[in-house]
Amino acid sequence: MKIGIIGGGSVGLLCAYYLSLYHDVTVVTRRQEQAAAIQSEGIRLYKGGEEFRADCSADTSINSDFDLLVVTVKQHQLQSVFSSLERIGKTNILFLQNGMGHIHDLKDWHVGHSIYVGIVEHGAVRKSDTAVDHTGLGAIKWSAFDDAEPDRLNILFQHNHSDFPIYYETDWYRLLTGKLIVNACINPLTALLQVKNGELLTTPAYLAFMKLVFQEACRILKLENEEKAWERVQAVCGQTKENRSSMLVDVIGGRQTEADAIIGYLLKEASLQGLDAVHLEFLYGSIKALERNTNKVF
Amino acid sequence: MKIGIIGGGSVGLLCAYYLSLYHDVTVVTRRQEQAAAIQSEGIRLYKGGEEFRADCSADTSINSDFDLLVVTVKQHQLQSVFSSLERIGKTNILFLQNGMGHIHDLKDWHVGHSIYVGIVEHGAVRKSDTAVDHTGLGAIKWSAFDDAEPDRLNILFQHNHSDFPIYYETDWYRLLTGKLIVNACINPLTALLQVKNGELLTTPAYLAFMKLVFQEACRILKLENEEKAWERVQAVCGQTKENRSSMLVDVIGGRQTEADAIIGYLLKEASLQGLDAVHLEFLYGSIKALERNTNKVF
Numbered sequence: 001m002k003i004g005i006i007g008g009g010s011v012g013l014l015c016a017y018y019l020s021l022y023h024d025v026t027v028v029t030r031r032q033e034q035a036a037a038i039q040s041e042g043i044r045l046y047k048g049g050e051e052f053r054a055d056c057s058a059d060t061s062i063n064s065d066f067d068l069l070v071v072t073v074k075q076h077q078l079q080s081v082f083s084s085l086e087r088i089g090k091t092n093i094l095f096l097q098n099g100m101g102h103i104h105d106l107k108d109w110h111v112g113h114s115i116y117v118g119i120v121e122h123g124a125v126r127k128s129d130t131a132v133d134h135t136g137l138g139a140i141k142w143s144a145f146d147d148a149e150p151d152r153l154n155i156l157f158q159h160n161h162s163d164f165p166i167y168y169e170t171d172w173y174r175l176l177t178g179k180l181i182v183n184a185c186i187n188p189l190t191a192l193l194q195v196k197n198g199e200l201l202t203t204p205a206y207l208a209f210m211k212l213v214f215q216e217a218c219r220i221l222k223l224e225n226e227e228k229a230w231e232r233v234q235a236v237c238g239q240t241k242e243n244r245s246s247m248l249v250d251v252i253g254g255r256q257t258e259a260d261a262i263i264g265y266l267l268k269e270a271s272l273q274g275l276d277a278v279h280l281e282f283l284y285g286s287i288k289a290l291e292r293n294t295n296k297v298f
Numbered sequence: 299m300k301i302g303i304i305g306g307g308s309v310g311l312l313c314a315y316y317l318s319l320y321h322d323v324t325v326v327t328r329r330q331e332q333a334a335a336i337q338s339e340g341i342r343l344y345k346g347g348e349e350f351r352a353d354c355s356a357d358t359s360i361n362s363d364f365d366l367l368v369v370t371v372k373q374h375q376l377q378s379v380f381s382s383l384e385r386i387g388k389t390n391i392l393f394l395q396n397g398m399g400h401i402h403d404l405k406d407w408h409v410g411h412s413i414y415v416g417i418v419e420h421g422a423v424r425k426s427d428t429a430v431d432h433t434g435l436g437a438i439k440w441s442a443f444d445d446a447e448p449d450r451l452n453i454l455f456q457h458n459h460s461d462f463p464i465y466y467e468t469d470w471y472r473l474l475t476g477k478l479i480v481n482a483c484i485n486p487l488t489a490l491l492q493v494k495n496g497e498l499l500t501t502p503a504y505l506a507f508m509k510l511v512f513q514e515a516c517r518i519l520k521l522e523n524e525e526k527a528w529e530r531v532q533a534v535c536g537q538t539k540e541n542r543s544s545m546l547v548d549v550i551g552g553r554q555t556e557a558d559a560i561i562g563y564l565l566k567e568a569s570l571q572g573l574d575a576v577h578l579e580f581l582y583g584s585i586k587a588l589e590r591n592t593n594k595v596f
Contacts, residue, residue: 189580192490192580192583192584192587193580193583193584193587194587194590194591195583195587203579203583205574205575205576205579205580206576206579206580206583208574208576209576209577209579209580212576276503276506277503278503278504278506278507278510279507281501281503281504281507282487282490282491282503282504282507285490285491285493285501285504286490286491286584289490289491289492289493290588292492293492
């Protein structure tokens with residue numbers, strides 16, 4: 001099958017490598033140099049001290065027919081992707097963004113494509129334009145958005161590498177909110193406090209503050225089983241206790257964070273539902289202030 | 299009377315100028331150059347577009363007999379001042395620090411001096427080693443700490459310049475906590491959100507978050523009239539709506555903030571009383587992380 005991967009970041013390169021083992025994959029990048037490099041060198045993947053290589057096509061625009069497009073750019077880079085996708089024939093599109101900021105956009109996006117959404121539970125670090133380090137084995141979980149037909153993708157994803165499992169989930173809302181609540185609890189706090197994930201468990205006041213954030217997010221997301229969700233948040237903190245969250249890494253690196261994708265979605269939902277979200281508003285404002293600061297040298 | 303002013307910052311220079319109009323004042327500075335400059339040039343004060351000048355002595359150590367010592371250094375610079383003060387004969391000492399971090403130190407400091415504490419409600423900006431801009435006319439309010447005798451200072455402060463009133467208050471705890479609660483509500487939030495004071499009133503979620511911080515601080519300080527205190531916090535926000543708080547200015551300037559003096563005191567009290575302080579702990583941790591960051595270039 002012909003699969004297009006939009007975005008040449010860590011998730012894009014990871015997907016391109018593994019999907020190219022069973023499919024004809026083209027990576028669509030923003031920069032011409034990256035497309036040329038992938039086209040000539042293929043993609044290298046590092047895993048457990050070993051190096052693997054896969055051939056891949058690459059391009060800077062979506063100009064052939066694909067059975068599936070996998071959109072791997074960050075949520076704040078989606079707008080230009082949407083306009084490209086509006087100009088192509090109807091196809092299947094899987095969106096793999098962090099957070100849920102793109103959900104409000106997708107709900108308003110009536111273009112005839114079959115839309116799927118998913119989450120990435122792998123650890124991956126881009127090493128160069130053509131190389132990615134698969135640092136944590138996980139899974140991709142996806143679901144049909146609104147009225148899309150899941151069988152199309154189920155057939156496509158029939159065969160996969162055992163280190164790159166792809167699971168279908170029936171309820172997209174449960175799938176995405178299950179990850180969002182974890183990110184909303186862990187990412188902004190670790191970024192502001194500049195602590196590793198585990199410290200949110202070991203400092204009692206931070207755990208109590210995280211619980212207040214959790215309760216606010218739960219109310220907005222209308223989660224069914226709050227207790228189980230809270231156990232999951234704490235479990236992820238514990239399992240990743242030595243990790244720096246992506247938001248902390250972005251803040252330290254002076255990059256735009258995924259605050260809009262993660263907290264922005266919750267604030268928009270709170271506003272639509274007429275709910276208070278004082279902790280989330282404060283976290284959002286503080287992260288945005290940090291982003292402004294790290295973009296200038298004091 | 300002979301008055302020694304310890305510290306040549308904005309408050310130190312302001313006090314030295316006004317008190318030298320009625321007393322024999324010596325400014326005690328850390329740096330030899332500043333002492334020499336004050337000794338030779340005196341102190342210039344700018345106010346309402348005019349320049350004023352007063353003669354002052356200056357020194358780098360406390361080596362003569364004073365009727366009163368006014369300690370104007372910041373709380374985090376107090377430790378070295380304490381050791382100097384332990385080596386001199388018994389006298390009257392007025393501490394003019396922001397926050398209440400020094401209160402725990404003063405309670406454990408049994409050296410026979412008569413101790414007074416006060417707050418500064420003036421706006422003042424140091425322009426040079428010998429010049430200060432009196433940007434906001436206010437007052438100094440002081441009180442006797444523990445068993446010190448207020449009459450000694452009341453006699454000393456009988457005559458003052460009308461732009462530099464000095465008021466006696468009977469209850470030191472009420473005096474200091476009244477200012478602390480305002481600082482605890484406004485300073486950390488504006489520093490983290492990077493907003494002017496007024497925005498804490500005009501953004502409803504920020505006001506609601508500030509209320510949570512206020513309630514936590516009230517419980518720790520055991521304030522008598524919560525409602526009145528909350529009105530005062532909001533009134534100060536409104537009166538200073540165009541101002542950047544000192545903590546925000548320190549964060550932007552990459553300097554150590556007064557987080558220990560303000561939030562640190564509350565956290566220590568909470569811990570002594572076995573009370574929760576999850577918002578204050580979070581604010582403290584986040585401000586400390588900002589301080590670490592601004593001391594390095596990302």
